[in-house]
Amino acid sequence: MTVPYDVEALWVIDDIDSVWREQADHAHQTFPKMGDEPGVNDDFHENDSGSYDFFAFHDYNPDYFVVTGVNFPGRIGSKVSIRPGLTVPAGLNSGVAGMQISINARRNETILVRLLCAAYTKIKITFPVDVVVIAVDGRSLGVPPFGRYNEPYTISTGTPIEMSTAQRMDVLIRSSRSLSSYGQIEYRHHLSDAFLLNGRIPIVIK
Template sequence: MSFSNPSHHIPRRSVEGHEGTWVKIFDPPKESPPTPELLEPTNPVPAFVAATVPGASNLVPYTIRPHLMHGTELRMWDGRELNFFLIGDNDIPEAHDGTFPGPTIRVPRGVVFHAKVEGHGQAPHTVHWHGIEPTAMNDGVGHGSMEIGDYTYQWQPNHIGSYFYHCHRNTIQHFDFGLYGFLIVEPPDAYDSRDGKNVGGYPRRTAANLSKYPQFKGFVGGNLESGDPHAMTVPYDVEALWVIDDIDSVWRDQAEHAHQTFPEHGDRPGINDEFHTNDRGKQEFFAFHDYNPDYFVVTGVNFPGRLGSTVSIRPNITIPPALNSGVSGMQVSVNARRNQTILIRLLCAAYTKIKVTFPVDVVVIAVDGRSLGVPPFGSYNQPYTVPAGTPIEMSTAQRADVLIRSERPISSFAQVEYRHHLSDAFLLNGRIPIVFK
């Protein structure tokens, strides 16, 4: 008897009526399993947002309520409308119908975080908390954990830094189509107003080891075991969020409907599934290996130019507090004063090669959510200076936090260079204004 031609065939039972058991592979799931070992949430941010953002609510205490797959047409710089899959928020009117990117989630280190997530549309979804270390069921990796449905994710962040969240089911398409958002872990007291600080504004603090960079004022050393919420952190006066992305409009034309890229199950899932039923037999699903972006954005703002051009976004772009966990004044194009500390959080959401070049020296203090030189990693890495004009190269899903401080006025641009992921051909140079008055 061989494995390829067994003498006995064991039929596989139907998934119909047992969707909760098969949430890892059923398209789409009709139910989701209960969150295992459900803890009481302690995240103060949803209550703060409900108290400060007009119209916002917090119907499930200490819990955010995102929903995925609000498909809509977004207008590009040239007037063309492209299909996007979006993440919305059931508690925030401004974000209810979805935004691109999704709303920025801010969480204090050490709280128990809950996100009661709904999936909509015909395709299954997950939420992967990229860089966080939850339990396997809460990690949100398609086929590896579970697919929503309706599910309450929970985790507890242990490292202050820059992360992001995204759908991890049919990741190549769903991530490119806009199902992602930024995730920031802040110091434990970031939303504690008992000392009189304005928790919805600036200055704020982030993790860093700046013992060798005295130009950044207010750095607190010490050790993380001391109980000091500011140990190994530095204050910053201005915060900019740069989510660098690229868009292939042909992908949008080939798969404008989410379910086109999912198989129709046979009676032996994974063996005799049919991948071409939903793409009308044209086999367009397999064109996804051919990626050629023709639109380019930073934090949802179009670089208004065609392939081969050098173009700038406008100055004075800020992110509304409703889309930034209630915090006012986070920027895209940088507008600061001399001798202020500026934190720029970079996320590469592009599939092409990215080079980011600053007009001034910057200090890289963190990579991929981990602060350089901060225990327990102090023996293995340290912050470093990137001189003006030297590119920072980034690839998909990479993050980098950089600090800038200038004693002189500046009116210039950072350059975001896009190059093709295979041929290295130049695609576009996007400029982001940086002004120090």
């Protein structure tokens, strides 16, 4: 199904653990030193490289937070915004120009926002207007062959949309009134649920 729209935005939500990224270059850091009984008393802190401490893939603690490659310029625990007027460069988008990150539209225009969670943390997204969810994980809602079992649905203003790693969602915005506000992305630690950052994306409708 193709839904007519006037403005398209792409929000690829991601997080980066700078320590994890630095260590991930050294593959041997993930190898244990073999013990007398392999799989029983292997030493994960004195691996075969001998140069680095053990690198645990699951020990992930992000300290950078981005949306579609744009860094939210704040430290852990902060609430920060990206600049208005940001778009995806055509050279990084198969030559397609004009796909927005920060949203700028006119009243009564249909805005398609493509959401993709590339983060390892828990994600909650809120919009300052009602949005209509038209697709989840690449499947359009309410169309054959699955139209008998689902349909597009509305998420009210300020209601959190929770997303997990690799989940996708397409939502539509259409407002008859002017708006100067923000979509907000809340990052929370995947294990402790500790608050990490609130990233704000400008949404301007004139």
